[in-house]
Amino acid sequence: MPPPQPSYTKVTHNATYPAINPTSPALSTAGKVVVITGASGGIGRAAAKSFAASGPKALVLLGRRPDALAETADQVRASHGDVLTQTHAVDLCDSPGVRAVMDAVAREHGGVDVLVHCAGMLAPVEPLITADPATFLDGYKTTVVGTLSVAQAVVLANANTNDAKDVTFVNLTTAGILFPAFPGMGAYVSSKMAAVKLLQAFAVENANVRLHNVHPGFLPTAMSAQLARTTKLPFEYDDNFLVWVVSPEADFLRNKLVFAAWDVEELKARRTEIVGSSERPGSGELWFGFQGFPRYVGGNPLPGTLPPSVGNGVDSSHQSEERPPSKRTHY
Ligand SMILES: NC(=O)c1ccc[n+]([C@@H]2O[C@H](COP(=O)([O-])OP(=O)(O)OC[C@H]3O[C@@H](n4cnc5c(N)ncnc54)[C@H](OP(=O)(O)O)[C@@H]3O)[C@@H](O)[C@H]2O)c1
Secondary structure, three states: OOOOOOOOOOOEOOOOOHHHOOOOHHHOOOOOEEEEEOOOOHHHHHHHHHHHHOOOOEEEEEEOOHHHHHHHHHHHHHHOOOOEEEEEEOOOOOHHHHHHHHHHHHHHHOOOOEEEEOOOOOOOOOOHHHOOOOOOHHHHHHHHHHHHHHHHHHHHHHHOOOOOOOEEEEEEOOHHHOOOOOOOOHHHHHHHHHHHHHHHHHHHHOOOEEEEEEEOOOOOOOOOHHHHOOOOOOOOOOOHHHHHHOOHHHHHHOOOEEEOOEOHHHHHHOHHHHHOEOOEOOOOOOOOOOOOOOOEEOOEEOOOOOOHHHHOOOOOHHHOOOOOOOOOOOO
């Protein structure tokens, strides 16, 4: 039997359950415009079906392969013919192309409320000693440059709408960025870490971005096929968790990394320990950080450490004279 997956919650799931049912009123996306990148791939397609069940105003699917995108759209329409579903074939590394798509979506639908970023690429799994420096950046280009162009495009497109809409941005990442390194995965894991750090900075700079990083589990998709030859895949999957994570219930998890298998009732019950206290900015859990490194220095919380109740999870102390009440220098 494989060892149990590391877990923050005592209860974990490998199938859907009532608290993440996308048809429940608490998770409704009625009136919202949801864009999914990588919708021609495994997780993106599952996410498209889950979000369709939550009843959005429009579901916009992005990927490069028009035939695979059309297949996703057909599957969505077969079960949720009432949801306006559109596809756009675009390479995320083509920044002007992504801008044009996102501007068109915002013009037609009045902005983008939710961006689920599933597009990704598994860089060759091989020892770094044999990695080809000439092609090494290929994976980085999709994962890092593609992520930047999507993030820029959605914020700039929303800025042109009447009410400069906020966007909830879900980044699919891997728990590998947290775990000790394992052989062969250096290119992939380092590119995924770069994307997370890039998005953290992006969210600090753009207060209208609510960012969530989600590890989906190790799932049987095209991407994982290479690894699945040697590793047992522990999870079946649907992506109802992603519908939950963009809901108001999960707002307290902004800027955090969560695993899709974690039990959401337990996460909600542990909200205070996750968010931390407004008296002690940065004291909550599920941070990316370094054990022992202070999150609060010289009377100021470090960027991104304020809990949502204090300032949308985004530190604005460098722009304001307000100081948190605690006089502690380090903890
Ligand atoms: N599967 C897992 O076990 C696992 C584990 C941890 C994290 N993740 C993450 O979850 C996300 C989804 O992975 P997946 O398993 O669903 O992979 P997948 O089935 O291989 O799908 C990848 C998707 O990314 C799109 N894509 C790749 N490069 C692109 C580009 N340059 N421009 C536009 N779209 C591009 C592909 O679309 P086209 O081919 O049509 O362009 C496809 O839709 C990824 O970020 C991955 O790193 C997956």
